[in-house]
Amino acid sequence: MVGVEKAIFDGAASFEPSQPDVYGNAHPKDLLRAITEEHEYLLALARSHIASAAQFERPLLLQLFRLAAKYEANPERFATPIKPLSGKLLISAFYEPSTRTRLSFESAWHRLGGDIMSITDRSTTGIAKGESLSDVAEMFNNYGDCVVLRDNREESVMEMMDKLRIPIINAGNGCDEHPTQALADLYTIMKWKPALLAEEPAEKIRIGVVGVPRRMRTVRSLLTLLSRFSGMVEEIVVIHDGADEELYAPGQKENLVREGLRIRESTDLNGELPDLDVVYINAIAWVKDGFEVMGGNLKLNANSPLKKSAIVLHPLARGDELCTSLDNTQHNWYFAQARGAVFMRMALLTCMVQRTEMVMDIV
């Protein structure tokens, strides 16, 4: 015997799925209870474009966390028969390859009962024939109710927004921003410790960010959102390999500091780890036609000197920088982060296409 037949006789393939969900469902109910519904913030999102993390103020973030937690705490409740997005049509336009983010958005939309049209490849599109994004936006106005756009050019989102009469979400524009990833990151932190929602939490946290804020879109958007919760942050340590001449874009650090964040830089990952409560690690920076792996010597594994209570976050997909030996440890919150991203996107999409009223507690 060979192949899967052999594996099955060897007992490797059980008829019962054996893997328990040990790290996925972390505490959305606690987070839900910790926030009071104030739905006017959600209603105000109706027909809004989502281009930048900078658009989100603290009260709106709290309400989005709450709605995401409500979805996550009871995933079946809003599927059949409520289907808040029934009759709504999403244009999922991924001109830069991505399965993870695309499927995360599409899953969110389908879970709410909506329909989807996907573009998964620039080469099969009119853009390959030289069509402008402005004209594509005009076309999208006629075809759907919402657009999710990923493109490797920074200016793509703004070009589309200028012509769209339906809302768009920036799902990553080159090295600029990835606001919904940052929403999911922060949602994970809040699920982990709902007490951090307080204006001035009793215990502040120290966050390590392994990456280059100037060049990594997930890091850029995350730092912006963290500035809305500066009261909970003892310090942010930006950990890098020293290779980049400029760690920050012009004005980037100054803005964050002005918002109340304390930021320090370091090149000594293992030296910093024992003092960090949250470690956010990412190694990919987007460049024109592809990506670049950075900080090759900055790696985490089960033997890294992590604080016992520390959680590790990663936007995924991962490379060598995040060892699978951490997967079965209590530090692994990156899988919970990926899971929560779906519910966070459900929350955002519901509001953008004006179906908030269908999922509010009090109408």
Add this chain to the structure above:
Amino acid sequence: MVGVEKAIFDGAASFEPSQPDVYGNAHPKDLLRAITEEHEYLLALARSHIASAAQFERPLLLQLFRLAAKYEANPERFATPIKPLSGKLLISAFYEPSTRTRLSFESAWHRLGGDIMSITDRSTTGIAKGESLSDVAEMFNNYGDCVVLRDNREESVMEMMDKLRIPIINAGNGCDEHPTQALADLYTIMKWKPALLAEEPAEKIRIGVVGVPRRMRTVRSLLTLLSRFSGMVEEIVVIHDGADEELYAPGQKENLVREGLRIRESTDLNGELPDLDVVYINAIAWVKDGFEVMGGNLKLNANSPLKKSAIVLHPLARGDELCTSLDNTQHNWYFAQARGAVFMRMALLTCMVQRTEMVMDIV
């Protein structure tokens, strides 16, 4: 600050979509009122294949315009809860790359409540392994309720029709035909001036067609459909750059003239413009493995000597031949044309899969 964050602080990205729909919703209600429902023509489309513009006689065209206008006049009405295509499955087979036409058809189908399976790329298919279209058609019989086919080979549609027991729509077969584009073109003209529906309208129109009827599938199909309304046409002027030895396929012009169209040729675009009521412009001709841009010196912009009341049509995607300076003028009916194409396809698809009765006024 850089990127979209900066743009947002500069006010470029409003939370409210600001672009009004100035040219999209033009007059479908007037057109609806101008035509009396005679649904036997629509019912006769049940399970029909749509291969050529030549299949459409005038009374059927009127009823299709009417149903399209009915959908466009009230887009929400047939979404939830009627869903005329509920339980119906479309096979959207685009072996030649296209986003615009694919999404237009898929949007139409989804808007009516149907489900879709998409093929967006020849390279991911069995055809890449050498499978014949006849065998693909046999497979499609088992998998769906309707096929939309785009292929760069002229003979593809006929090969499939020969084996299909479900209806197929030709969405562009090489340089041969693109009948639903022509339906959308004519629908736009009728929305613009419903008075043209009369057998012998009081004011006839002069139509300029910038392109090569022998080689451009959209032009070929449009001319055929215009011949069904020869009473409204004062003259058709085919405007070309003089580069093609043969402007027409064998018999093509003779057929059109026999149907009552007056056709003249010209190479002087700006000389003709002041006398034209409708200017249809297209620069792309399909060749074996791609496309060719033709008539590079035939261009329209806001300074072109257009008649004040003239409308410009373009099947899109556009290149240099149609300047964006026209977008915010009253000549721009090409965006209305793209929008109307969705509703026209809704009308056609409803009839083809035998759900006409669900959307008729009088049953």
Add this chain to the structure above:
Amino acid sequence: MVGVEKAIFDGAASFEPSQPDVYGNAHPKDLLRAITEEHEYLLALARSHIASAAQFERPLLLQLFRLAAKYEANPERFATPIKPLSGKLLISAFYEPSTRTRLSFESAWHRLGGDIMSITDRSTTGIAKGESLSDVAEMFNNYGDCVVLRDNREESVMEMMDKLRIPIINAGNGCDEHPTQALADLYTIMKWKPALLAEEPAEKIRIGVVGVPRRMRTVRSLLTLLSRFSGMVEEIVVIHDGADEELYAPGQKENLVREGLRIRESTDLNGELPDLDVVYINAIAWVKDGFEVMGGNLKLNANSPLKKSAIVLHPLARGDELCTSLDNTQHNWYFAQARGAVFMRMALLTCMVQRTEMVMDIV
């Protein structure tokens, strides 16, 4: 006139679909009546992974044949309004190109009312960035309710199963297995002659398998399933071109013989044909990055010395080995086989995602 317009005037394109369904709907009702419902076997499939044909014992196979026949006998019955998969989300992950199998699964899922997210191309995925299938599986846990996987690497299914908490179906893993194709093959044989369901049928059948069991996944899975019905098999003749040094994988033939199959090898196709009741032919073997056509001199056509009552099966897509001259003969059961595959997959999917109760006769 040229193109489809000419063809239409020549009468080649009728407005009424003319092709009758002469070989598609063969006898599902007889098969349905021949099997008594014992739904405990179907209920036990809930949340199971389907990796290998070796997982299927005879009683479960009978119940799957029965449910497939029930769907096929009355295709409309379970569409609207029952929709047994309403609210369920399929991840259709085809990392190796395939339209036929992908659309067969997607059609099955849609026919039952479920929603789908498709991956049609490895190059547009995170796997192209070096992501492991284990991490992809973690992601899939959050995104859908069931996975269909095709991959050219044999080990892919096991890697995913190890991390998945939702059920997965192996839709072809390199040269290893393709269990649902084998289910469809056997379902076709049972529809052809329901009397073969008896433990010891009065008339046994002689089956010719043109192919190489060691290297063809469809042949491997089919032989395994046939071993569950050894009582109906007089003999299996493996017909090959003599080019392969090893016809079987280590232990493969011994296993089949132990299960009661009589197996003989031959290189004389035409010499064997007059004695065969079922001829299964396939010419494609999967290799690392593509496929190889084997047995180039083993071909069937309408002049082949087939027994008058013999049926021909082929997993399709076909090449030269199966001549279209057989299409309009009574030997053609390969189109019925492709059609039945959709209903067989409907049966399997219903059970895997725990919706069996919605389609049982007796609850």
